[in-house]
Amino acid sequence: MAGHSKFKNIMHRKGAQDKKRSAMFSKLSREITVAAKMGAPDADMNPRLRLAINAAKAQSMPKDNIQRAIDKAIGGDTEAYEEIRYEGFGPGGVSLIVEALTDNRNRTATNVRTAITKNGGNMGTAGSVSHGFDRMGLITYPASVGDEEKVLEAALEAGADDIQSSEDGHEIWTQPDALHEVSSALEKTLGEAESAKLAWRPQVMVAVEESDAQTLFKLIDALDDDDDVQTVWGNYEVSDEVMEKLG
Incomplete structure (x- = not known):
C-alpha cells in the first residue's frame, strides 16, 4: 500500500495492484488485527481501528474478512x-x-535493504530521511465528491490544516492527533473518505527524470510486494509527460 503526495504518480500501478488484491487484503487485515489488539475491538472507541476498517472498505474488502481480522485479535x-x-x-x-x-x-530489514539496493537506492540511518518530512494526518476524497471550493469549506469547518485539489482528487491534511476528529467531521458533510491515515508529508519535492523514474517505480513495487511492508512514502514528483512515456 504505497503512499505518496501526488495521486497521478501512482496511477500507473493501479492495474498491478488489482492483481495483488489478495496480498493487499492480507496487509489490511494485519493492520486491523494490530489496531484491535492495541486498543478496544470496537471501532467507535478505537480511532486507529476505525481508520483501518475504513481503509479496508475503500479497497472493497469483504465484511467477513474485516470481522475475522478483529476476531483474531x-x-x-x-x-x-x-x-x-x-x-x-x-x-x-x-x-x-x-x-x-x-x-x-x-x-x-533484510528484505527492505535488498529491494532498495537492487533498484538503485541506498539504505539510510534512522532520521536520515524523516527530518525532511512532516508527520501528519491525510484524508483523501475522489474528485467526484465536489469542486475545490466545496471541499475547502468542509475541510476548514472540520478543522483541517491544508487541502490540495487536482483532477485526480482531494488531499486534506491535519495534525496527527486531529486525524480521527477531522475525518469524522468530514464524513458528515462529504461522506466516507477513500482513505484516512497517518502520513509522511514531504517538505520539498524532488523532480525525477525519465531515466530514474522507471527504476524508482520498480523499487517501490518491490517494496510493496513484501508482505511486511505496509506503506511507502516518497518525496518524488514525476511529470505527466514522463508518466505517459512510462505507460
Missing part, C-alpha cells in the same frame, strides 16, 4: 507484530520512508 490468535520504520534513498536522490508491521525484524 479478540481471540489472541495472532503473532506479536512490531511497527518498524526504515529510511533510505532511491534513484534521482529521492527520499523514501518505509513503514512495516513484522513478526521478524531481521527478515524484514
Whole structure:
C-alpha cells in the first residue's frame, strides 16, 4: 500500500495492484488485527481501528474478512507484530520512508535493504530521511465528491490544516492527533473518505527524470510486494509527460 503526495504518480500501478488484491487484503487485515489488539475491538472507541476498517472498505474488502481480522485479535490468535520504520534513498536522490508491521525484524530489514539496493537506492540511518518530512494526518476524497471550493469549506469547518485539489482528487491534511476528529467531521458533510491515515508529508519535492523514474517505480513495487511492508512514502514528483512515456 504505497503512499505518496501526488495521486497521478501512482496511477500507473493501479492495474498491478488489482492483481495483488489478495496480498493487499492480507496487509489490511494485519493492520486491523494490530489496531484491535492495541486498543478496544470496537471501532467507535478505537480511532486507529476505525481508520483501518475504513481503509479496508475503500479497497472493497469483504465484511467477513474485516470481522475475522478483529476476531483474531479478540481471540489472541495472532503473532506479536512490531511497527518498524526504515529510511533510505532511491534513484534521482529521492527520499523514501518505509513503514512495516513484522513478526521478524531481521527478515524484514533484510528484505527492505535488498529491494532498495537492487533498484538503485541506498539504505539510510534512522532520521536520515524523516527530518525532511512532516508527520501528519491525510484524508483523501475522489474528485467526484465536489469542486475545490466545496471541499475547502468542509475541510476548514472540520478543522483541517491544508487541502490540495487536482483532477485526480482531494488531499486534506491535519495534525496527527486531529486525524480521527477531522475525518469524522468530514464524513458528515462529504461522506466516507477513500482513505484516512497517518502520513509522511514531504517538505520539498524532488523532480525525477525519465531515466530514474522507471527504476524508482520498480523499487517501490518491490517494496510493496513484501508482505511486511505496509506503506511507502516518497518525496518524488514525476511529470505527466514522463508518466505517459512510462505507460
